[in-house]
Amino acid sequence: MAGIICKHINKKYGELEVVEDFSLEVADQEFIVFLGPSGCGKSTILRMLAGLEDITGGDLLIGGQRMNDAEPGDRGIAMVFQNYALYPHMTIRENIAFGLRRQKTPESEIDQRVGAVTKTLGLKPYLGRKPTALSGGQQQRVAIARAMIKTPDVFLFDEPLSNLDAKLRAHMRVEIARLHKELRTTSVYVTHDQMEAMTLADRIVLLNAGRIEQIGTPEEIYSAPRTLFVAGFIGTPAMNFLTLRPRRTETGWQLCGDSFQLAISGSAFDLHEGQQVIMGLRPSRLRPVDAGFSGPSVQGEVSLTEFHGDSVLASFSLDGVDLGSLMPAEERPREGANLTFGFAEEDIHLFDAGSGISLRC
Amino acid sequence: MFRQKSLPYVFLVPTILILMILAFVPLGYAINLSFRNMTLFRPDSSYVGFENFVNLWSDRRFLNALWVSAKWQVITVTATMLAAVFLGVLMFETLSPRQRNIMCLIFLVPVLLPRVCAAFVWRFAFHPLYGIFTYPYRAITGEPLEILSNPNLALWAVAYVDLWQWGFFFAVIIVKLLEALPHQPIEAARLDHARTWEIHAYITLPMLRAQLVALTLIKAIESLRSFDLIYVMTRGGPGISTETLDMYAFSQGFIEAGRISYASSMAVIMLLLTIIIFTIIWKRVRA
The missing domain is CATH 2.40.50.100 (RNA polymerase II/Efflux pump adaptor protein, barrel-sandwich hybrid domain)
Structure with missing residues (x-):
């Protein structure tokens, strides 16, 4: 497990600066939620943490090591994508085991770890199926299993529940909260849904147009909004x-x-x-x-x-x-x-x- | 009511009728011919049953043509697909989208050239004394390099021209297919410790399986129609080393012997083989 430190990170596409001067310290075992409207740069920051986007300037430290130029696979992270990003031609078992296979993990250990993860997430009956034969909720659970099996230092979630219907979303939210209680893995979770942010987060980072508006616990953000934008964004019905x-x-x-x-x-x-x-x-x-x-x-x-x-x-x-x-x-x-x-x-x-x-x- | 129902037929029936006449009349005529003993030298002919077909199996030149055709299919289809996948993945991994588009434009040029033109261009490039392709060999050794007149090399040289025309074109298609794939599974694979070649071997190419199979079949059909390329470059030679089935049928029917019926029986066998082999492959792939 590991903490994350972002020092003055920025991101430019050509002349366009989408993230300016992003600094944040995430403690070990903390659950951080990036919250903000579409286009506020929250997913871009997450993808920079994952190594899927280049960092234009600043420093990224994961577990005390500078990771700016490390390969995504070498950062000790696992990520859950909004549209699950399962490998469509592989069975559920192959999907979950893919990362371990690439690291040349012995087959017996793969079996044992797949067994453990699928038991936690209730995926046992589906191991032989293809992703398309599963519902959205089950597919997202497979994606979480695929992330969990790597026993990463950091979990990254990129709007993992946005493609699910409201009822399933509430259910999966509880499940993610429960998993975090069990595993205590440092997590960064991106969402535009304030309900998810409020219920899951230890701390919320509220972003707007590439800038941090406020960092605080859900209570602080709700009861003492630092800016007009935060006040208007948080709370239903709106302020x-x-x-x-x-x-x-x-x-x-x-x-x-x-x-x-x-x-x-x-x-x-x-x-x-x-x-x-x-x-x-x-x-x-x-x-x-x-x-x-x-x-x-x-x-x-x-x-x-x-x-x-x-x-x-x-x-x-x-x-x-x-x-x-x-x-x-x-x-x-x-x-x-x-x-x-x-x-x-x-x-x-x-x-x-x-x-x-x-x-x- | 009647008008609504009949309208599709008004348009479809004449078209289909014309297409059927164009396709089936020559086919029926060829099948009919293959059971006769007609030649171009005598006006009369009679039915001889399966005599032409029986004779074919003791004709060593026919068996050679069968073997050359099989080699031609396997070499050109495999080489085109391997080169296209390799070039497509290479472009996808190393070039920016803008550079890729420029390369795609360049890669389309060979296939836009009519095959007869390509054949003439390359026949000259392979020329032992003046060809640009053979120039380095001449410059180093001082000897001319015989390619098209070498029975061991001629088929490969012609196949190379086919690859030059179609390999680049298929590479363009494959790079566009790769670009159209969703990014997330590729990103997930990068996070799963997959190296670049592993991403393509395990993720992208299996995701494109259906498209790659379709491309292979298209290329196989295209390779069957390489008569003009081979005709211009080697005329089946040297000897009979590049004589495919259609080349041999053509020379039996029109060039050497005028044995129209004998040539027709070859055409019928080619048709049957094509139908059978393609059906088997298609069934296999879908299973």
């Missing part, structure tokens, strides 16, 4: 955003919209007069309140309610911006009702409107 102007008052600060003011103490934020700020507030923290509510609140006419099962998302418009409020299903308001929605000051996030950086101090 509400309002553009406001702060004004100092005797008791603290007032955040002014066109048709309303919100009084806060502002002690947790670095605010200035004349600044433009964007306030973020998760729909689950914006709740209908009684007339006696003393905290900050806004008025709105419910224009639409969406039933989510346990909860209901009520939408209303404020200064031309659509806001959502998530409430228990039994409190579902009728559409057209005029309600007061309130929140607590500690639940708001404030970002500088220009730079998008959090104003929390």
